[in-house]
Amino acid sequence: MPADATFGSLSNHLLVASMVAYSLAMLGFAAEFSFGRRSALTRVLDRGDSVPVRVAGPAPARVLVGSAGSESRSGSGFEVPAGSSGATSTLPAGPLPGRGAGRPGSEDAAGPPGRLGQAALALTVVGWAVHVGSVVARGFAAHRVPWGNMYEFSSMVALVAVTAFLVLAVRERVRYLGAFVLLPVVLYLGLAGTVLYVPAAPLVPALNSYWIKIHVVAAITATGTFMVSGVVIMLFLLRARYEDRVAAGRPAGVAALAHRLPSAAALDRTSYRVTAFAFPVWTFAVIAGAIWAEAAWGRYWGWDPKETWSFITWVVYAGYLHARTTAGWKGRRAAYLGLLGFAALMVDYYWINIGVSGLHSYSGV
Amino acid sequence: MTELTTERELTTERERVAGGLSTQPSPPPPAPRRRRQPLAAARNAWRQLTSMRTALLLLFLLALAAVPGAALPQRGLNPVQVADYFAAHPRLAPVLDRFSLFDVFAAPWFAAVYLLLFVSLVGCLGPRIRLHARALRARPPAAPQHLERLPHTAGWETEAAPQAAVAAARALLRRRRWRTDVRAEAGGGASLGAEKGYLRETGNLLFHVALVGLLVGVAMGGLFGYKGTRLLVAGDEASGSFTNTVTQYDDFHPGRLFSGSRLAPFAFVLDRFTASYQPSGEARQFIADVRYLPSAQGAGGRWRPYRLQVNHPLTVDGASVYLIGHGYAVHVTVRGADGRVALDQPVPFLPKDQNFTSVGAIKVPDARPAQLGFSGFLTPTTVATPSGLASAYPGLRVPRLTLLAYRGDLGLDSGRPQSVYQLSTGGLRRIQSKTLAPGQTWRLPGGGSLTFAGIDQWITVQVGSDPGNTPALAASGAILLGLVLSLRVRRRRLWVRAVPASDGGTAGRTVVSVGGLARTDTDAFAEEFAELVAALGRSADNPHH
Ligand code: HEM
Numbered sequence: 001m002p003a004d005a006t007f008g009s010l011s012n013h014l015l016v017a018s019m020v021a022y023s024l025a026m027l028g029f030a031a032e033f034s035f036g037r038r039s040a041l042t043r044v045l046d047r048g049d050s051v052p053v054r055v056a057g058p059a060p061a062r063v064l065v066g067s068a069g070s071e072s073r074s075g076s077g078f079e080v081p082a083g084s085s086g087a088t089s090t091l092p093a094g095p096l097p098g099r100g101a102g103r104p105g106s107e108d109a110a111g112p113p114g115r116l117g118q119a120a121l122a123l124t125v126v127g128w129a130v131h132v133g134s135v136v137a138r139g140f141a142a143h144r145v146p147w148g149n150m151y152e153f154s155s156m157v158a159l160v161a162v163t164a165f166l167v168l169a170v171r172e173r174v175r176y177l178g179a180f181v182l183l184p185v186v187l188y189l190g191l192a193g194t195v196l197y198v199p200a201a202p203l204v205p206a207l208n209s210y211w212i213k214i215h216v217v218a219a220i221t222a223t224g225t226f227m228v229s230g231v232v233i234m235l236f237l238l239r240a241r242y243e244d245r246v247a248a249g250r251p252a253g254v255a256a257l258a259h260r261l262p263s264a265a266a267l268d269r270t271s272y273r274v275t276a277f278a279f280p281v282w283t284f285a286v287i288a289g290a291i292w293a294e295a296a297w298g299r300y301w302g303w304d305p306k307e308t309w310s311f312i313t314w315v316v317y318a319g320y321l322h323a324r325t326t327a328g329w330k331g332r333r334a335a336y337l338g339l340l341g342f343a344a345l346m347v348d349y350y351w352i353n354i355g356v357s358g359l360h361s362y363s364g365v
Numbered sequence: 366m367t368e369l370t371t372e373r374e375l376t377t378e379r380e381r382v383a384g385g386l387s388t389q390p391s392p393p394p395p396a397p398r399r400r401r402q403p404l405a406a407a408r409n410a411w412r413q414l415t416s417m418r419t420a421l422l423l424l425f426l427l428a429l430a431a432v433p434g435a436a437l438p439q440r441g442l443n444p445v446q447v448a449d450y451f452a453a454h455p456r457l458a459p460v461l462d463r464f465s466l467f468d469v470f471a472a473p474w475f476a477a478v479y480l481l482l483f484v485s486l487v488g489c490l491g492p493r494i495r496l497h498a499r500a501l502r503a504r505p506p507a508a509p510q511h512l513e514r515l516p517h518t519a520g521w522e523t524e525a526a527p528q529a530a531v532a533a534a535r536a537l538l539r540r541r542r543w544r545t546d547v548r549a550e551a552g553g554g555a556s557l558g559a560e561k562g563y564l565r566e567t568g569n570l571l572f573h574v575a576l577v578g579l580l581v582g583v584a585m586g587g588l589f590g591y592k593g594t595r596l597l598v599a600g601d602e603a604s605g606s607f608t609n610t611v612t613q614y615d616d617f618h619p620g621r622l623f624s625g626s627r628l629a630p631f632a633f634v635l636d637r638f639t640a641s642y643q644p645s646g647e648a649r650q651f652i653a654d655v656r657y658l659p660s661a662q663g664a665g666g667r668w669r670p671y672r673l674q675v676n677h678p679l680t681v682d683g684a685s686v687y688l689i690g691h692g693y694a695v696h697v698t699v700r701g702a703d704g705r706v707a708l709d710q711p712v713p714f715l716p717k718d719q720n721f722t723s724v725g726a727i728k729v730p731d732a733r734p735a736q737l738g739f740s741g742f743l744t745p746t747t748v749a750t751p752s753g754l755a756s757a758y759p760g761l762r763v764p765r766l767t768l769l770a771y772r773g774d775l776g777l778d779s780g781r782p783q784s785v786y787q788l789s790t791g792g793l794r795r796i797q798s799k800t801l802a803p804g805q806t807w808r809l810p811g812g813g814s815l816t817f818a819g820i821d822q823w824i825t826v827q828v829g830s831d832p833g834n835t836p837a838l839a840a841s842g843a844i845l846l847g848l849v850l851s852l853r854v855r856r857r858r859l860w861v862r863a864v865p866a867s868d869g870g871t872a873g874r875t876v877v878s879v880g881g882l883a884r885t886d887t888d889a890f891a892e893e894f895a896e897l898v899a900a901l902g903r904s905a906d907n908p909h910h
Binding site for chain 2 (some may be wrong): 052201202208209211268272276277279280283284289290294295296297299300301302303304307308309310312315316318319321322323325329337344350352
């Protein structure tokens, strides 16, 4: 079937092209991260201190508006941060801030983003579009949804991770994440294209169900997003260590890398948000998997190794979310749970599919 | 925050749910717990168990407990692998086995962890539901003394009277589905407390309750369900039909409280099975064409056709029928030395590899004067290799049946159980071996013959009913809904205070101050707050719009 082969090789070439774009973008982000102005990188999320805000009030009158830092989240719920009373200031009525653009609390909402960073972002978008093309071509080559074996899963997971980064970058301006997300993405795609690669082929009957569209897409979406959350959690740990060392007046060591990152509290918030998005998606993936298992194998849950690890992953992430609401477990301990969850997810994806024989061993490797 | 005692955890929890706020004087600490010792100890243990931290530890323990279940082979899933493990690690395996590590999910310690977790869950849900129910009926909290200490604040002056300004704010907030409460204040002022996002806690409670529901659904399946398998040969009247009664199963697993009356006696027949493969030999499609008769129809009822496929089970009378395996059966006609037909039927062979090299045994107890037995293998696409015949493809391209014939006593009357796929050769004498193509007849030395008439297909079906399915599915839906609500909805509070301006210069004017507080995701609330303040300002100036 020459047409299929054409699409197949087109898909492969596009994947390589997208990897090149991602790699260049990664270098751009890394350069901006190292040499660019800090405020351009982390416009909104970096908010450790109380900062006055511009908020529109009724036109005719003087308006008093204030906003304090948002470090108040803790187990006891509504809490007022101590010493925030001085944050109110008098401001003239101004334009209403839109989402993402100069949101309250920006350290430097007016500063232009760095050129380098803009270029890197543009390259990432190009790489992303080419990556989408690669996935679509693969679907044409195989005459089915392009997520039927591990090579294809991996490509899709990387695509979701890049998508998640782009969404975050647009909504919250987190370009500082660029290099740190693209590095694992490129490595991941490299691994997928070499070790896991298999030519396009139809699905085995066990996978041939519309549930594959639902369950697998959910699992891939959750995994790609968890990947970003894992990256942010690691950055948080690095930054927390840096802050501790600086506070203690000790040399920062390796943690000095974190000096250009947003505050640990801001990173912590971002990681929570990303994880809190991924977790329900993962929950849905597990439930959809159970429904599919019921249709395919006559039982919705059988403690197959894949199911068991999905469960472990789910429980660990549930632990992470719980830890965030339990005072004694916040911060670093919660972060370690988040990383553990990601480790469990990777075991689920790779070790189980390749190393363990079970109903889910369809890697094709 | 420093170390929390469970007592304080509970108090803060109560505060949170009941609408307490740290800007208000906190409720008096509970009376010191100096009751009689054992009771106090029990209460304390219960508090410990139902605390969030214990829940967290148990959750973690549950994940840890599941790890050996994925890392080691499990009896319930793969008894053969467990046996292999025993053979490979003769010293270690019995030790592991003593700790139920090959039956993790049925192990007492695994049950202990999840039961403790669920006791903890139920224990902490009771008070939380009570408190939340109270919070739903409670008035939103009064405005704190110092609105300006809240994380989000705004203020302005207006010409409207304090009561009118507050009323306008109330109307606006109610339109936006905030819960509001107006209070008069000393000195002619008024204040408004408003709260929104109760759905967060509702969702969270729904999620936790649904977890318990899921466990109940799983337990129901384990107690009242059943599951069994049966092999059916396509197109064969005798071995291709099935009626749902216990004796018709090859293998039957009832739940602990299962009663036979739950089996609806529906029937079905396998007419044809088609398997297709990719050129590489990978499976492409399996289709089993069956006819079935629901039990309500009675014997004279109308048979309905169904295409049974992987991922497309047949549901009939509350039971589900799944296609779970397939293979080849060799149809043979065997005559004894006396010339009479002693066997004429398909004999299922078991597939042994990807290309469906299938092994089996043909037992002919009715052959006279002596019983006959054959053991051997079928190669669907036969190729010669240095080590003998093998199959190169799972489809029937060049099928050959290679058999070794025996004569003597099959040992079927000895009472010892035998596998249908193996001969027990103790009482048998080998005669000859031969490879046959379909249609060929093999005359045995010493009389008798075997005709390889053709090849049939067989499937194995799993029939089962799990009354926990629907509850478990409903609980899963509730889990998801509750989760989304509890992670997405923000609980937030807003206060508006309007007091007559005190300084002489602006007499007749009213000073309005607004304060806001969000429990989570304060970034997003900052936007909402700004937008609300703008709207409140407009409505205060034109209260009629
Ligand atoms: C099977 C065990 C459990 C699982 C899987 C689980 C899972 C979750 C999840 C995913 C959340 C949402 C987290 C968030 O809002 O960020 C949550 C919240 C919560 N859970 Fe659990 N939970 C379990 C058991 C328990 C138990 C035993 C307790 C009681 C001590 C408990 C108390 C809470 C509380 C109070 C919250 C609310 C946190 C908040 O919204 O601030 N959970 N749980």
